[in-house]
Structures are given as C-alpha cells and as structure tokens.
Amino acid sequence: MSAMPLKLPKQLLAEMISHALEQDPEECCGILLGKGENATRLRRVRNANENRISRYNMDPLDVLEVERDADARGEEFVAFYHSHTYSQGYPSDTDVKNAVETGWTDPYYVLVSLVEKTRPVVRAYRISDTGEVVEQFIHVRGAGGYTSGSTRPQVVE
C-alpha cells in the first residue's frame, strides 16, 4: 500500500465539508478526481442507500457518469469521500467490507466527521484488499502547508 499523502487544494476540502453540511443528518458521498495522489476536482454522487443517516452507497449510475467524465479528461479516481454525521471519521466495518468487496482499494477513502458540527474533521485512509485500514496524511495546498493525519478546518460558508 502506498504511503503517499493525499494532496488536494484547500478548495476541495471546503467543497467536501460544504457537501457534508448540506446533507446533514444524512451521509453525503462523492469522488475526488485527478492523478495519482493529487486530487484536483470533486464530483458529488448521490447516496443511494435507504438508510442515509448511517449508511451510504454511491449511486451506480452517478459513478458511471463520473467515470466517463473522468476518462474524457484523462483523470483517475483519486479518492472516495463520505461523511459520518454521528460518528468519528474512521471507516466503519461496513465501509471496509464495501471497499474490499467492490475491489476499489486503489483510491484513498476520505471521511468527513460532523460529530462536532462547528469543527468538521477530515481524515484520509487507504483500505487494503485484505481490509487493513491505514490512515494517510493529507497535504492541503493553499492552507499554509501540511496538516498531520487529521485536519480541523474552520466551517466554510
């Protein structure tokens, strides 16, 4: 498993937090696009789970559409993100199981936790094909350098 930090511009961090706050108390989800460990663009995806307060499934048609869009621009799936509205920003057993079962273990998994609504916490992980979860650093461009394993950005408008 690569131990490279996930790199993203401050704007994408803000967009993920905005998305999480807009959908609260339901979980939001989406995809960060770019190359390798560099995310440069965000696409929201609908949460197709019936129990969106504590679960998420990315709408498969949305994912297909994002995949086509990314292919057309020569972009890769850099990360999947989703929010936890009532729990810490750590992948749940279901999140790990889904990652392993879908085989999507190359992208980072980004968690936005809204346990403290005024202090969203964003953390990144890699999940191996055996279900091993390893936290990754997030390197935020335009935010005065790099943050450690978890970032505690201010709430954005």
Ligand SMILES: [Zn+2]
């Ligand atoms: Zn989750």
